[in-house]
Each structure stands twice: as structure tokens, then as C-alpha cells.
Amino acid sequence: MCADGRPAPVEHKNGKRAEAGPGVADGGPRFSMFTWLMVVALLGVWSSVAVFYFDIVDYDRVLGKLAAYDTDGDGDFDVEDAKVLLGKSISPS
Numbered sequence: 001m002c003a004d005g006r007p008a009p010v011e012h013k014n015g016k017r018a019e020a021g022p023g024v025a026d027g028g029p030r031f032s033m034f035t036w037l038m039v040v041a042l043l044g045v046w047s048s049v050a051v052f053y054f055d056i057v058d059y060d061r062v063l064g065k066l067a068a069y070d071t072d073g074d075g076d077f078d079v080e081d082a083k084v085l086l087g088k089s090i091s092p093s
Helices: 033-053 059-069 079-086
Strands: none
Touching: none
16 A cells, blocks of 8 residues: 555556566567468468569469370360379270
8 A cells, every 4th residue: 555545556457566487588480370370371471472573483384384284185284184194084086
């Protein structure tokens, strides 16, 4: 209590002072694993955005190489071609 009869102000609801978080005082890790997971996830998202936005990959060249695996002769590599290559269905020829 203070000299005038009022209770002393507390810093927190439970009346205790806040202590440093785990690992800060003993030289351990400062950030949680969730924080690092979020950083890695954001780096992955923004790098994929950069690939599409800045057109880093030459998709015409990639699709041109996949056209060699066109088994049904429609001019593109699609799910039906993948099924034939994986042996899930028989070739239409």
C-alpha cells in the first residue's frame, strides 16, 4: 500500500513482474520454431510469385520438351499422356 492508503500499482494482473522469455537470459534461441516456419513459408511464397511475375522460367521451352511424351497425338502433355506413361491405361494407337 502507498502512504495515502491506496494499493500500490502492479505491472501485471497477477502482481508479478514480467520475466524475460525462455532462452533469452541463458543464451538460447530467441525466436520460436513457428516464427522460423513462417519466415521460410513466406520466402517460398514470394519466390514463387517472383517466378511467375517476372517470367523467370521459359515455359514454351519446358512445354516443348514435354511434347516429346505426347502419346495421344493431341499436341500437348496432359493427364491422359501421364496415365499411359505410368502404365495406368493402354496407348490409344
